[in-house]
Amino acid sequence: MKKVIIAGSNATAWLTAHSLRRQLGFDVTVVELKGACANGRRVESLPPTAHSFHRSAQFNELDLIKRTNACFQLSTHYLNAAPFDPETKKSGYDFVHSFAPIGVDFDGLGFQHYFKKLGLEANNSFDDFSIGCQMAKNNKFVHPVSNGQSILSTLEYGLKVDTLAYTEYCKKAAKQSGVTSLMADSLTLNLDSWKIASIVLDNGLTFTADLYVDTTDDGLLHRMLLPKKSTQFSTPCSSVLRFTTPSNSEISTNTRIQAINSGILKSVPLADRIEHELFFNDSISNEDNVIAQAQILSGSSAISDSEFHALDYQVPETFWLGNCIALGENAGMPDPVCGGEIQLAQRAVTRIIELFPAADDHALFAQEYNRVTKLEYSRLNEFQLGLFNLTHQQDSDFWQASNEFPIPESLQHKLAVFLQSGNIAKYEQDPKPVSFWLSFLLGIGVSPKHYDPLLDMLDTAQAELKTKRILEIIQKTIGQLPSHREYLNHILQP
Amino acid sequence: MQDNIKKVVIVGGGTAGWMAAATLSRFLDLQKCDVTLIESEQIGTVGVGEATLPHLRFFNARLGIDERDFMRRTQSTYKMGIEFVNWGKSGDAYIHPFGDYAHKINGKSFHHYWLRNRKEDQSFPLSDYSLPVKAAKANKFQFPSQDASSVLSTFSYSYHVDAGLYAGYLREYAEAKSVKRIEGKVASVQQDKETGFIQSVKMESGQIVEGELFLDCSGFRGLLIEQTLKTGYQDWSKWLICNSAQAIGCKSSGELEPYSRATAQEAGWQWRIPLQHRTGNGYVYSSDFISDDQATETLLSHLDAEPIGTPNQLRFLTGKRNKVWNKNCIAVGLSSGFLEPLESTSIYLIQDALTHLIEHFPTLAFESAKIDEFNRVMDIEYERIRDFLILHYHATSRQDSPFWDYVRTMNIPDSLQSKMALFKEQGHIVKYDDGLFLEPSWLAVYVGQGVIPTGFHPGALDMDKVRLNKVLAELRSEVQEAARGMTSHQKTLEEYLKEDSKLQNQSNAAASLYGVR
Numbered sequence A: 001m002k003k004v005i006i007a008g009s010n011a012t013a014w015l016t017a018h019s020l021r022r023q024l025g026f027d028v029t030v031v032e033l034k035g036a037c038a039n040g041r042r043v044e045s046l047p048p049t050a051h052s053f054h055r056s057a058q059f060n061e062l063d064l065i066k067r068t069n070a071c072f073q074l075s076t077h078y079l080n081a082a083p084f085d086p087e088t089k090k091s092g093y094d095f096v097h098s099f100a101p102i103g104v105d106f107d108g109l110g111f112q113h114y115f116k117k118l119g120l121e122a123n124n125s126f127d128d129f130s131i132g133c134q135m136a137k138n139n140k141f142v143h144p145v146s147n148g149q150s151i152l153s154t155l156e157y158g159l160k161v162d163t164l165a166y167t168e169y170c171k172k173a174a175k176q177s178g179v180t181s182l183m184a185d186s187l188t189l190n191l192d193s194w195k196i197a198s199i200v201l202d203n204g205l206t207f208t209a210d211l212y213v214d215t216t217d218d219g220l221l222h223r224m225l226l227p228k229k230s231t232q233f234s235t236p237c238s239s240v241l242r243f244t245t246p247s248n249s250e251i252s253t254n255t256r257i258q259a260i261n262s263g264i265l266k267s268v269p270l271a272d273r274i275e276h277e278l279f280f281n282d283s284i285s286n287e288d289n290v291i292a293q294a295q296i297l298s299g300s301s302a303i304s305d306s307e308f309h310a311l312d313y314q315v316p317e318t319f320w321l322g323n324c325i326a327l328g329e330n331a332g333m334p335d336p337v338c339g340g341e342i343q344l345a346q347r348a349v350t351r352i353i354e355l356f357p358a359a360d361d362h363a364l365f366a367q368e369y370n371r372v373t374k375l376e377y378s379r380l381n382e383f384q385l386g387l388f389n390l391t392h393q394q395d396s397d398f399w400q401a402s403n404e405f406p407i408p409e410s411l412q413h414k415l416a417v418f419l420q421s422g423n424i425a426k427y428e429q430d431p432k433p434v435s436f437w438l439s440f441l442l443g444i445g446v447s448p449k450h451y452d453p454l455l456d457m458l459d460t461a462q463a464e465l466k467t468k469r470i471l472e473i474i475q476k477t478i479g480q481l482p483s484h485r486e487y488l489n490h491i492l493q494p
Numbered sequence B: 001m002q003d004n005i006k007k008v009v010i011v012g013g014g015t016a017g018w019m020a021a022a023t024l025s026r027f028l029d030l031q032k033c034d035v036t037l038i039e040s041e042q043i044g045t046v047g048v049g050e051a052t053l054p055h056l057r058f059f060n061a062r063l064g065i066d067e068r069d070f071m072r073r074t075q076s077t078y079k080m081g082i083e084f085v086n087w088g089k090s091g092d093a094y095i096h097p098f099g100d101y102a103h104k105i106n107g108k109s110f111h112h113y114w115l116r117n118r119k120e121d122q123s124f125p126l127s128d129y130s131l132p133v134k135a136a137k138a139n140k141f142q143f144p145s146q147d148a149s150s151v152l153s154t155f156s157y158s159y160h161v162d163a164g165l166y167a168g169y170l171r172e173y174a175e176a177k178s179v180k181r182i183e184g185k186v187a188s189v190q191q192d193k194e195t196g197f198i199q200s201v202k203m204e205s206g207q208i209v210e211g212e213l214f215l216d217c218s219g220f221r222g223l224l225i226e227q228t229l230k231t232g233y234q235d236w237s238k239w240l241i242c243n244s245a246q247a248i249g250c251k252s253s254g255e256l257e258p259y260s261r262a263t264a265q266e267a268g269w270q271w272r273i274p275l276q277h278r279t280g281n282g283y284v285y286s287s288d289f290i291s292d293d294q295a296t297e298t299l300l301s302h303l304d305a306e307p308i309g310t311p312n313q314l315r316f317l318t319g320k321r322n323k324v325w326n327k328n329c330i331a332v333g334l335s336s337g338f339l340e341p342l343e344s345t346s347i348y349l350i351q352d353a354l355t356h357l358i359e360h361f362p363t364l365a366f367e368s369a370k371i372d373e374f375n376r377v378m379d380i381e382y383e384r385i386r387d388f389l390i391l392h393y394h395a396t397s398r399q400d401s402p403f404w405d406y407v408r409t410m411n412i413p414d415s416l417q418s419k420m421a422l423f424k425e426q427g428h429i430v431k432y433d434d435g436l437f438l439e440p441s442w443l444a445v446y447v448g449q450g451v452i453p454t455g456f457h458p459g460a461l462d463m464d465k466v467r468l469n470k471v472l473a474e475l476r477s478e479v480q481e482a483a484r485g486m487t488s489h490q491k492t493l494e495e496y497l498k499e500d501s502k503l504q505n506q507s508n509a510a511a512s513l514y515g516v517r
Ligand SMILES: Cc1cc2nc3c(=O)[nH]c(=O)nc-3n(C[C@H](O)[C@H](O)[C@H](O)COP(=O)(O)OP(=O)(O)OC[C@H]3O[C@@H](n4cnc5c(N)ncnc54)[C@H](O)[C@@H]3O)c2cc1C
Pocket: B011, B012, B013, B014, B015, B016, B017, B038, B039, B040, B041, B043, B044, B045, B046, B047, B048, B049, B050, B051, B052, B163, B184, B185, B186, B187, B217, B218, B219, B220, B221, B223, B245, B246, B247, B282, B284, B314, B316, B332, B333, B334, B335, B341, B344, B345, B346, B347, B348
């Protein structure tokens, strides 16, 4: 049986421990290092892919919601209150981006082409054709149904979880499945060229393992192995201010991402409070200004628990080195605004499980892990830079700098393809599906110059009728659905 | 209205040309856009593409073609995979099926448990866990089930088809939808002086055919893409060294097999493809290692019945055009590149190019990003298939001829090198999101060619031996019983194709090689 030691005490540590134990039956020990995991965000919105991870981990959703006070997420609400720009004739955006696809494809051509060809933009916005967006706008929730006839079968949802509660949940599950844990104030390593031979805790105890997973904030183990770091996957933000405000009476199924003069304000409403993160660049705004902005934006002085945190884009050059894997924030944050450590960890764990080496020499599998992980990080970074690149605000130094921030060729190509053809260029290892990119780009205001020319050759009368019908069905369905809070109360009642 | 293309010219009337014409006539309104196809009876076609992939069902379905009608008219039979004989070493044989092996166990790929069992205990062949293999070997075929819980849904199928008849069938389809056809030879091509875009082609008769978009389906010569536009070619012959083929039909004999066969020979391999009215055969070889006469001799001595006519000699260079789409010209078919027909990928690549063309159909602006994207995805597709084909040659222990010595010891692309290393170590199969050949195919070929991993995934130790043996025994007997209950290929075919047949095919055509479970 393989032995794994995990250093850290955050959600990443525990969900890794739990999964390796549960799915592979390994002997797993978590070394909870004092103060080594303090920087994590307080809340995270998990995408629909979390469900399959939870299933493999044998987490029951209802149980998870009950014990962590989690709630459902249908969409992200993107807001850019920038005033109308007379030069570009562009005003800011305001769109709801749901996990569910929008409209339906006819004759193998994407809905976006019909939207343009049929001139639907005159009376409708793109998100009118999505049940997910409309439910989010009206604060409704039900689970998707499996009956393929119903529009509710196209629904997809994620979960908003409190990070600490989620960590506790994973920890408990891990312990139940037989993960052992130890506390330590500090540790040192015995090295054997590029490998960890053993770890020595401050109490003198020594442990060896086949694989070491480092989830500490600053990559303690990994750094002792290879101090060299490089800057990769950065974004125009350098820092984040985290703060909390009281919740509203309704629990929104949204997460809100709002472009403001000095950066981006992300707000995640939970059942009992709203968690905010204000992303900014400290060479442009100072902390006092940022606090003041936060107060104005949240409409009150009722902000609490505020703290600043620097985003560190200095990451190890490889994720898996020798017999040690850097995981979590220390391995980089390619998408600090839209992503999150738990989702990164869920995908990483799936990968580790798939690539777990049977032999002592990990080189081959480490190389493959690094290759795939790097691809994934590039994809996530593309999405993040897309947001910074496509958001414009006049008189904002931050946004000017963001617009000048270099974007990778792959993103340039993706944007060009979309502008010219209305289609999404799909890359390997992108956790975001095509439909996700599509509604994001349309929402943020990248309008394809053309619809698919084949549409001029098709009889679109049928499609026109069908699109009308979709609108009617969505309207009708919405009216019959319970609110998010009602639904939560209903499923949580004993 | 946008600046739409109003005139498309297809040069070439082989399988590629008529598949293109049929596709365009289905997706374009020919009242608004004129489609003309030029072909030369004098030059003729290659016309040997006979083994296909399940994607062809999807292609036909999109055109609204009725399966029964198609099969009757093209002398088609069913195909559930390809048998490779003598590849890993002389005397070996395995089938690469259109279907997966068993199913995941505790979230881990089945083959890790198989590898463990093989090491620890008993060694049952991998094929015992594949219904399409078991059924194929028993010459059985029936339509796959759509019920994802049934073992009868673990496979898909395609056809063996008379390529000449299929081209003719599509011609009828396209002409009925008013695609124009011009018979004769293209003598010269006119380009825009500044942009180099193709403006028109001039026929030997003097007729000038103008166009806005040109599809080059002229076969190996690449009349437009190469001879005119000088696009250039990536030569892959250091990895795929065959450069010649001879093809010949012979009379049908024996029971009708629902699979094709590729038998490795001294300097290449020989195909056998059973159709309704005859069996297609051919020897694909490298003329650097044997003479054409020797090839003919080998080919004829391995026919299982009386030959029909004399062998048809073909030459080619494996590789791919630098750009499949260049300016206003898209190469479709043999003009875009050539990968030898070992895994029946040529017609599939025609189909793939047409699908991407429809997806990125240009306007008169010929948007560069559309062209770049089209070329990007075609490159990926070509390279992945290339690596998969190289594997067949490279993973061998044959030492009986200079040909096999070369391929066994040649340097292979890095992309393949690392894939093979991961498999050899513990059976890990590199996954990609989109691609033709996925885990089951790589597994079939690796194992079939004798690449047996040293280890297996450590997670496959999660049950005790007794239980593992029981699980595996159940999976084998599920396959065996299902295969036993299936109808013979011959009978299914007869039942399905007879007048007023009652047999219905409920299975959906999909753009995938495998079944639904
Ligand atoms: C040995 C071998 C075995 C194969 N086996 C398979 C298989 O099992 N499965 C599979 O999928 N594929 C197979 N293929 C590939 C398959 O044959 C081709 O993909 C398919 O036939 C398409 O050919 P094509 O239409 O591109 O070219 P061709 O068949 O060569 O057609 C070219 C056309 O262009 C016309 N033309 C050329 N020049 C001119 C001119 N100057 N003026 C006018 N017209 C012109 C010709 O008249 C002809 O109509 C095989 C190929 C080979 C060589």
